[in-house]
Amino acid sequence: MSDCLRWWLEWGAQQALLQAVEAETGQCPAALSAQPELQPDSLRWWQAFHDLSPSRPAGWGPAPIPVSEILAYAELLGFDAADRPFLLQMIRACDAVWLAWQAERDKERPHE
Template sequence: MSDRPGLRPVPAGGVLGGDGRGRRGRRQRRGRPGKLTQALRWHLEWAERAAWLADLAEEERTVPAALLARPDLPEHLTFAWDAFWDLSNDRALGFGVVGPIPWSSIDRYAGRVGVSDPEEFERLVRLIRAMDAVWRERMREEMKAADNP
């Protein structure tokens, strides 16, 4: 358990973002949206309006489609979710370009929070890179829309 406020400890058993099934039970998700990227897409689209949507649901006594579509983030993925947001400010920004979260930042973060297993580190890198790609694509779309009102 971390004694530093704001830093979530590495999940017990060293299963970073996994579901505990071990190496054989892991499936490759390449090309399919994962739970983290689905949650991030929803967050980028609706998080600022979530309270309003909840109020609307209460007033109208029906749940808006956006709330129904909100993906649940399994507990075993919260470490990677938190790591992504902790590292988001480390990216290079400038001249209309949003850079990726640097590998060196992920490496420092992993060392700080105790991710020492190479396979777990590589999994953390993959998860953050997948979320980062979604986040950067959204930022490019927003910048393009701002340039072409």
């Protein structure tokens, strides 16, 4: 799922354009052909990450999704107690990818 998130962070905003280029030219752009397939059993965790991502605390820079938000999400959506540790693990893994991507973007931006 981390590979899917990396691709989505890099190309997700251009996905429709890439698909339009493929439809118009008949050639699949390299970025689109490199898109990893999200496995059906990962959809629940993918959706959870995207639902929780806006719950990051605001401050001086990117921050991880708080455990309290993950647990509240699990409670709200009725996750079984047995699934909650895995939910936490999956959100933390995706969050690490997102935070690393954000840090890399911040390095590339000129600082005033």
